[in-house]
Amino acid sequence: xxxxxxxxxxxxxxxxxxxxxxxxxxxxxxxxxxxxxxxxxxxxxxxxxxxxxxxxxxxxxxxxxxxxxxxxxxxxxxxxxxxxxxxxxxxxxxxxxxxxxxxxxxxxxxxxxxxxxxxxxxxxxxxxxxxxxxxxxxxxxxxxxxxxxxxxxxxxxxxxxxxxxxxxxxxxxxxxxxxxxxxxxxxxxxxxxxxxxxxxxxxxxxxxxxxxxxxxxxxxxxxxxxxxxxxxxxxxxxxxxxxxxxxxxxxxxxxxxxxxxxxxxxxxxxxxxxxxxxxxxxxxxxxxxxxxxxxxxxxxxxxxxxxxxxxxxxxxxxxxx
Ligand code: NAP
Ligand code: GDD
Numbered sequence: 001x002x003x004x005x006x007x008x009x010x011x012x013x014x015x016x017x018x019x020x021x022x023x024x025x026x027x028x029x030x031x032x033x034x035x036x037x038x039x040x041x042x043x044x045x046x047x048x049x050x051x052x053x054x055x056x057x058x059x060x061x062x063x064x065x066x067x068x069x070x071x072x073x074x075x076x077x078x079x080x081x082x083x084x085x086x087x088x089x090x091x092x093x094x095x096x097x098x099x100x101x102x103x104x105x106x107x108x109x110x111x112x113x114x115x116x117x118x119x120x121x122x123x124x125x126x127x128x129x130x131x132x133x134x135x136x137x138x139x140x141x142x143x144x145x146x147x148x149x150x151x152x153x154x155x156x157x158x159x160x161x162x163x164x165x166x167x168x169x170x171x172x173x174x175x176x177x178x179x180x181x182x183x184x185x186x187x188x189x190x191x192x193x194x195x196x197x198x199x200x201x202x203x204x205x206x207x208x209x210x211x212x213x214x215x216x217x218x219x220x221x222x223x224x225x226x227x228x229x230x231x232x233x234x235x236x237x238x239x240x241x242x243x244x245x246x247x248x249x250x251x252x253x254x255x256x257x258x259x260x261x262x263x264x265x266x267x268x269x270x271x272x273x274x275x276x277x278x279x280x281x282x283x284x285x286x287x288x289x290x291x292x293x294x295x296x297x298x299x300x301x302x303x304x305x306x307x308x309x310x311x312x313x314x315x316x317x318x319x320x321x
Pocket of ligand 1: 009010011012013014015016034035037041057058059060079080081082083084085099123124125126175176177178179180185
């Protein structure tokens with residue numbers, strides 16, 4: 001029997017690398033779309049290189065998406081590519097809109113042209129809930145985005161729903177809450193903390209400068225969340241799902257847990273630096289994932305303490321080398 005084929009955009013990112021591992025373990029032929037760069041950015045998928053088929057493409061370029069689909073002939077497309085760092089979205093709002101919002105339409109149009117039976121997953125975000133209208137947040141909670149990134153993701157979500165309703169595409173939007181790992185980019189707060197703790201513990205740094213310590217997030221483990229993406233595309237009907245742990249912790253809680261894991265008190269090292277504050281903040285996110293539990297049979301496995309431990313241990317080992 002022919003292997004199932006999947007195309008992942010954003011395969012070089014945190015989630016792309018975990019999803020590629022998952023799909024390979026399920027026997028898929030996995031294609032990853034990568035954009036041209038003068039330097040290699042394959043660190044997260046280095047260990048998978050011999051098993052992956054890489055195709056060049058960019059969400060800004062319509063014809064490259066069509067060619068990527070023709071080359072890979074997938075039955076499933078996971079659109080994970082985006083400008084994903086919230087602070088950058090104030091600095092580059094138009095580019096963020098091009099990648100993170102219009103890029104979704106470009107991919108959906110490419111699917112309509114090449115093969116409208118392709119199942120499509122859109123990486124939507126809890127950042128769309130922004131200034132939250134209710135707590136916890138579910139699929140029925142209205143959006144109130146607080147950053148150009150959040151606004152762009154809301155567009156991506158609704159265009160996915162619209163193409164499902166207009167053209168009958170099998171298009172799902174996964175509204176994922178923050179998910180982390182030792183492969184998280186170093187500028188995101190959890191990784192900045194785990195890296196900072198390891199540096200301080202090893203005598204490589206004296207302090208850690210952060211912004212708003214009171215913001216609360218629903219943090220889970222990325223490896224658990226890619227399973228939910230896959231499950232969405234295995235259902236009889238396309239739909240939208242909220243994915244999170246249902247627990248919320250503050251940035252301060254994360255610091256407390258990470259520093260105490262190595263026997264230190266965060267209050268001795270963390271300095272608040274206003275330059276990391278945002279023009280508009282998302283104060284509190286916490287997921288109601290009861291629909292995903294009921295329909296997909298999905299729940300997160302790695303808890304908060306375990307996630308912190310995993311990330312700090314990884315950065316200690318990495319920096320010791
Ligand atoms: P990430 O590590 O920042 O990865 C982003 C990926 O997008 C990278 O592979 C990047 O490629 C690629 N990319 C960016 N612009 C592109 C373009 N114009 N054309 C093609 N590829 C492009 O993000 P992540 O944490 O894995 O997140 C995956 C997706 O889920 C993103 O859409 C993000 O917004 C969304 N999301 C993430 C979370 C979370 O907590 N992690 C939560 C909700 C939603 P390069 O390597 O070339 O830069
Ligand atoms: N990055 C960063 N750096 N954040 C800080 C810092 C700091 O020094 N200090 C405090 N924070 C606070 C931010 O103000 C925010 O409230 C919280 O930590 C989390 O910030 P990030 O880790 O940058 O993630 P995010 O919540 O803005 O966005 C992530 O999650 C979204 C899902 O809700 C990204 O992965 C998005 O792509 C994703 O959609």
